[in-house]
Structure formats: C-alpha cells, structure tokens
Amino acid sequence: MAVMLDADVIIRGEKGAFDLRAWLESKPDEVFEVATITVAELWHGVERADLARKARRQQYLQRVLAPLPVVPYTEEIAHEHARIWAQLEASGKRIGAYDLIVAATALSRGSELATFSRRHFDCVPGLQVIEPR
Numbered sequence: 001m002a003v004m005l006d007a008d009v010i011i012r013g014e015k016g017a018f019d020l021r022a023w024l025e026s027k028p029d030e031v032f033e034v035a036t037i038t039v040a041e042l043w044h045g046v047e048r049a050d051l052a053r054k055a056r057r058q059q060y061l062q063r064v065l066a067p068l069p070v071v072p073y074t075e076e077i078a079h080e081h082a083r084i085w086a087q088l089e090a091s092g093k094r095i096g097a098y099d100l101i102v103a104a105t106a107l108s109r110g111s112e113l114a115t116f117s118r119r120h121f122d123c124v125p126g127l128q129v130i131e132p133r
Contacts, residue, residue: 006115
C-alpha cells in the first residue's frame with residue numbers, strides 16, 4: 001500500500017517543525033506519493049513567498065518532489081471525488097475543496113493519507129489516515 005503525503009507534511013518539513021527526511025527513511029518498505037493538487041498547493045506557496053524565501057522554497061520543493069510519483073487527476077479519481085462529495089454533502093459534512101481531491105485520490109488508489117490535519121479527513125468514509133511520527 002502506498003502513502004499519499006498531504007501538503008502539511010511537506011510544509012512542516014520545510015519549516016523544520018517535522019523531520020520529513022527521517023520519517024520517510026524510517027519507512028523503507030513504503031511507497032510515497034503526492035496528488036497533483038498537492039503539488040499545486042505547494043507551488044502556490046513558492047509563488048507567494050517574498051524574494052528572500054522564494055528561491056529556498058523552490059529548491060526545497062524540487063528536492064522533496066523529485067523522487068515522489070505525482071498522481072494525476074484522472075476520470076476515475078473524478079468519479080471518486082464526486083461520490084465522496086455527494087456523500088459528505090448528504091450527511092451535512094464538508095471539507096475543503098483541495099482536501100476532498102486529496103482524499104479522493106488516496107481512496108481511488110487504496111493509499112493511506114499522511115497528514116497532520118486528521119480532523120479534515122476523518123469524516124471521509126473508508127479513508128485510512130495516519131499522522132506521521
């Protein structure tokens with residue numbers, strides 16, 4: 001089973017609040033991946049950075065993403081996205097639009113989702129959420 005990384009895991013690694021490299025290395029048998037929307041969220045952070053931090057953020061992001069497969073938003077994932085969206089809406093629950101896409105991507109692939117924002121994803125039925133330690 002693969003582990004999909006949420007943006008907050010990568011961001012905490014950049015900020016030094018979490019040792020991302022050590023955590024990844026502590027799981028040599030795992031396959032890690034990211035959703036395309038997560039890549040967009042991370043690049044958005046680079047684009048918003050002031051000049052003093054932009055180059056450093058860009059280098060960090062390129063270094064972290066280089067070995068990770070990026071999972072594209074496919075028609076299959078779109079269908080899973082719509083299913084989860086409708087299910088949550090019918091039950092009166094909501095999560096952020098990007099989180100919904102990340103959840104759909106992980107579910108459609110049978111991947112666990114590594115995040116520090118567990119409460120954002122706990123309402124998604126069937127999604128296996130882990131908090132990196």
